[in-house]
Amino acid sequence: MSIPSKTSRSIRTSTAVLFLALWVALLVLVLYNRQGLADWWALRHYQAPAAVAQLATDDTMTQYARRVFYVNEPQLQPKTDFKECPVGREQAAILGCYHSNQAGIFILAVDDPRLQGIEQVTAAHEMLHAAYDRLSTKQKKSVDVMLEDYYRHDLHDPDIIAQMNAYKKSEPDAVVDEMHSVFGTEVTKLPAPLEQYYKRYFTNRQTVAGYYTKYEAEFTSRRQTVKADDAKLAVMKKQIDSEQSDLQKQNGELQARQAQLDSYKQNGDIGDYNAGVPGFNSLVESYNDQVAALKGLIAQYNQLVSTRNSIALEAQQLTNEITTQVSPISQ
Numbered sequence: 001m002s003i004p005s006k007t008s009r010s011i012r013t014s015t016a017v018l019f020l021a022l023w024v025a026l027l028v029l030v031l032y033n034r035q036g037l038a039d040w041w042a043l044r045h046y047q048a049p050a051a052v053a054q055l056a057t058d059d060t061m062t063q064y065a066r067r068v069f070y071v072n073e074p075q076l077q078p079k080t081d082f083k084e085c086p087v088g089r090e091q092a093a094i095l096g097c098y099h100s101n102q103a104g105i106f107i108l109a110v111d112d113p114r115l116q117g118i119e120q121v122t123a124a125h126e127m128l129h130a131a132y133d134r135l136s137t138k139q140k141k142s143v144d145v146m147l148e149d150y151y152r153h154d155l156h157d158p159d160i161i162a163q164m165n166a167y168k169k170s171e172p173d174a175v176v177d178e179m180h181s182v183f184g185t186e187v188t189k190l191p192a193p194l195e196q197y198y199k200r201y202f203t204n205r206q207t208v209a210g211y212y213t214k215y216e217a218e219f220t221s222r223r224q225t226v227k228a229d230d231a232k233l234a235v236m237k238k239q240i241d242s243e244q245s246d247l248q249k250q251n252g253e254l255q256a257r258q259a260q261l262d263s264y265k266q267n268g269d270i271g272d273y274n275a276g277v278p279g280f281n282s283l284v285e286s287y288n289d290q291v292a293a294l295k296g297l298i299a300q301y302n303q304l305v306s307t308r309n310s311i312a313l314e315a316q317q318l319t320n321e322i323t324t325q326v327s328p329i330s331q
Contacts, residue, residue: 039067039068039071042071042102043070043071046073048074049076052069052074052075052123055076055107055119055120055123056069056070056123058120058207059120059124059127059202059207060202060204060205060207061124061127061203062199062200062201062203064200064201065127065200065201068102068127068130068131069105069127069130071130072098072099072102072103072104072127072130073104073105074104074105074106074107074123074126075104075106075107076107076109076119077106077107077108077109078108079108079109082094082106082108082109084097084099084104084106085097085106094108095107095108095110095118095125095322096122096123096125096126097126098126098127098129098133100133101133102133102134105126105127105130106126107119107122107126108122108322110321110322112318114215114318115215115218115321116211116215117211117212117215118211118215120208120211121186121208121211121215124201124202124208125182125185126181128181128185128201129177129180129181131180131201132177132180132181146191146193146197147176147179148179149191150183150190150191151164151179151183154191155183155187157187159220160182160183160186160187163178164179164182184198184201184202184205185208185209185212186209186212186216188206188209188210188213218318219315219318219319222311222312222314222315222318223315225308225311226308226311226312226315229307229308230308232304233301233304233305236300236301236304237301239297240298240301243290243293243294243297244294246290247287247290247291250283250287250290253283254280254287257276257280260276261273261277264276
């Protein structure tokens with residue numbers, strides 16, 4: 001029986017070590033990139049619908065963000081089929097939702113051309129929820145510090161502050177998660193560290209924020225117009241009430257003077273009667289002029305009410321496009 005040479009044993013040992021090293025390297029690679037491999041496996045047969053792919057393109061999603069988006073197999077659903085998102089989970093208008101653990105993204109389909117961009121912002125918002133869900137504990141701590149620092153020191157937009165206050169009440173344990181989505185899609189300018197962070201998801205985040213600014217203006221402009229009209233109407237109503245009161249007083253005085261003139265005439269006091277007629281007629285003319293002016297003011301008031309209600313109705317219709325839970329602007 002031959003005895004293996006030292007050279008043969010050395011070769012076999014080196015080969016074993018090499019294979020072991022390769023297995024260790026492969027294991028490290030798998031552990032380090034397990035999310036990427038899981039994504040590859042989940043997407044191996046997935047073909048994004050054209051509308052979903054267009055949303056990703058419109059939002060300038062990076063390759064990584066697009067992968068996060070697609071893993072959740074996003075669905076654009078009309079209002080009649082939009083039942084995957086819990087009612088009242090976020091705010092009055094439920095535009096979309098993300099199911100945790102990469103279990104799905106659902107987006108309300110909105111066809112009204114005045115609200116063009118709302119689907120894009122919702123898609124980006126929900127993708128960022130999914131992305132935040134993937135962050136490690138260490139990464140979340142770092143990102144949370146940036147988000148909270150911006151919120152405490154640099155956020156001045158009253159609408160977004162109102163959103164955060166609403167989330168504090170409805171989802172107190174998910175406020176920073178919501179900051180992550182809201183700031184990334186609705187704030188035009190962020191501090192440099194946050195802008196750098198969001199580059200992993202968007203090649204041009206301003207595009208997404210621009211969509212938000214455009215469609216939100218459709219609501220805010222109408223609300224501001226209604227508010228301004230209400231202020232004008234309040235002033236006009238006060239003026240109308242004052243003039244009506246004054247005319248009622250004048251009417252009483254005119255009736256008294258008319259009775260006096262009638263008394264002069266009946267008693268044959270022609271001199272007093274003739275002396276009083278010119279002054280009485282002048283008062284009547286002035287009274288009639290004021291009545292005509294008041295009618296004009298009332299007509300203006302009614303026209304403004306009509307215009308105001310028309311704009312309020314438009315605002316209501318826009319709200320109805322995106323939610324069944326509406327808070328109407330009072331007529």
